Amino acid sequence: MRNKRNATIAAVIGTVGLVVFFWLIVRNIGDPAGHPLNTLAPRGRQSQDIQNLVIPVFAVAAVIFILVEVAIIWMVVRFRRNHDDVDGEDEPAQTHGNTPLEIGWTVVPALILAVLAVFNVQTILALDDTGPKPLEVTVVGQQWWWEYRYDLDGDKAPDIITATQMVIPAKKDVVVKIQSNDVIHSFWIPAINGKKDAVPGRTHDLVLTANEPGIFEGQCTEYCGLSHGVMRMQVKALPAAEYERWVKRMTTPPEQPTSELARAGQELFVGQCARCHEVNGLTPDSKPPYTYDAVPSPDYGEEVNTSLAARNAPNLTHLMMRQTFAGNLLALYQGKAATEVTAVPEGIPDTNNIKRWLRNPEDVKPMDPENNQGMPNLNLSEQQIDELTAYLVTLK
Numbered sequence: 001m002r003n004k005r006n007a008t009i010a011a012v013i014g015t016v017g018l019v020v021f022f023w024l025i026v027r028n029i030g031d032p033a034g035h036p037l038n039t040l041a042p043r044g045r046q047s048q049d050i051q052n053l054v055i056p057v058f059a060v061a062a063v064i065f066i067l068v069e070v071a072i073i074w075m076v077v078r079f080r081r082n083h084d085d086v087d088g089e090d091e092p093a094q095t096h097g098n099t100p101l102e103i104g105w106t107v108v109p110a111l112i113l114a115v116l117a118v119f120n121v122q123t124i125l126a127l128d129d130t131g132p133k134p135l136e137v138t139v140v141g142q143q144w145w146w147e148y149r150y151d152l153d154g155d156k157a158p159d160i161i162t163a164t165q166m167v168i169p170a171k172k173d174v175v176v177k178i179q180s181n182d183v184i185h186s187f188w189i190p191a192i193n194g195k196k197d198a199v200p201g202r203t204h205d206l207v208l209t210a211n212e213p214g215i216f217e218g219q220c221t222e223y224c225g226l227s228h229g230v231m232r233m234q235v236k237a238l239p240a241a242e243y244e245r246w247v248k249r250m251t252t253p254p255e256q257p258t259s260e261l262a263r264a265g266q267e268l269f270v271g272q273c274a275r276c277h278e279v280n281g282l283t284p285d286s287k288p289p290y291t292y293d294a295v296p297s298p299d300y301g302e303e304v305n306t307s308l309a310a311r312n313a314p315n316l317t318h319l320m321m322r323q324t325f326a327g328n329l330l331a332l333y334q335g336k337a338a339t340e341v342t343a344v345p346e347g348i349p350d351t352n353n354i355k356r357w358l359r360n361p362e363d364v365k366p367m368d369p370e371n372n373q374g375m376p377n378l379n380l381s382e383q384q385i386d387e388l389t390a391y392l393v394t395l396k
């Protein structure tokens with residue numbers, strides 16, 4: 001008898017728990033505030049399509065859930081064992097082998113699933129739709145940051161390479177070609193579309209269409225080692241004219257540094273950093289007077305480069321055109337300028353963050369530089385850090 005009572009209590013607790021769980025989901029629908037990874041607050045065409053499917057499917061599932069739960073509780077109470085029951089007697093009527101019932105509970109769920117499948121398949125196909133001439137951006141996952149390559153003239157060689165913050169025009173279809181340089185990652189900007197894996201040796205397409213300008217947060221969602229949890233990224237969608245301004249700026253070499261401090265930093269950069277990082281045109285063999293190129297060096301072909309020594313580190317040519325760095329962990333600008341939706345960030349660089357990174361990158365983000373994963377501590381002096389920082393903030 002006690003077993004029956006426990007079963008009743010368990011069923012009630014389970015139901016209440018699930019109702020609370022559903023309520024927590026439902027209250028997040030359409031609410032992006034404070035929840036940058038909320039999948040239920042669509043800001044893109046694809047995420048809206050997904051939402052339009054999720055809500056009715058969820059409603060159908062909720063109705064079925066409630067019917068089943070009510071039936072379970074009713075059966076537990078109605079058919080519980082009484083203390084004067086005799087074993088083998090007073091059993092409820094058995095329905096085993098009842099053909100109409102068996103057909104009924106096979107056909108009804110099959111019909112429900114068939115109807116849902118029609119809408120499911122329709123939505124899945126619609127997610128890949130694009131208008132004529134979509135923009136293409138190659139996205140390369142690396143331990144533990146994202147690189148973006150833009151081939152503007154269709155010659156397969158990238159004309160713009162940037163990292164962490166991907167810039168796209170709003171209201172335009174963008175086909176993201178997802179690749180990986182090492183292990184499996186997963187690219188996910190929940191406000192705009194679902195996630196897609198980045199698999200070494202393969203290219204997976206995902207279409208992103210931001211409905212409005214804005215900055216949308218993302219997170220790698222396939223466990224990829226040490227710093228997987230902080231492998232973050234952003235998509236910045238700009239109005240069409242602003243996007244053109246961004247492209248123009250990104251394909252124009254940054255101005256040469258003018259101050260004494262920054263020039264010393266440039267010298268140091270060639271000696272210490274250029275073996276991993278590219279500033280278009282600078283190599284470890286560059287000699288003053290330095291010149292910059294408009295485009296990245298051609299050794300970035302279509303093939304993904306797998307050796308870190310071959311500059312498998314973020315391209316820094318236009319570092320200050322991003323608003324965040326180190327896998328979206330640190331802001332590059334102080335205050336509002338770090339989140340403003342403009343082509344060219346205006347504001348005061350957050351030099352403290354840059355210096356923190358240069359003092360010891362592994363302090364900011366767990367990495368494994370001995371195994372070519374991440375940036376080593378270069379044991380720079382405070383003077384060198386000041387010089388390098390003065391130089392880095394000119395890269396715009």
Ligand SMILES: [Cu+2]
Nearest residue numbers: 185220224231
């Ligand atoms: Cu990852």
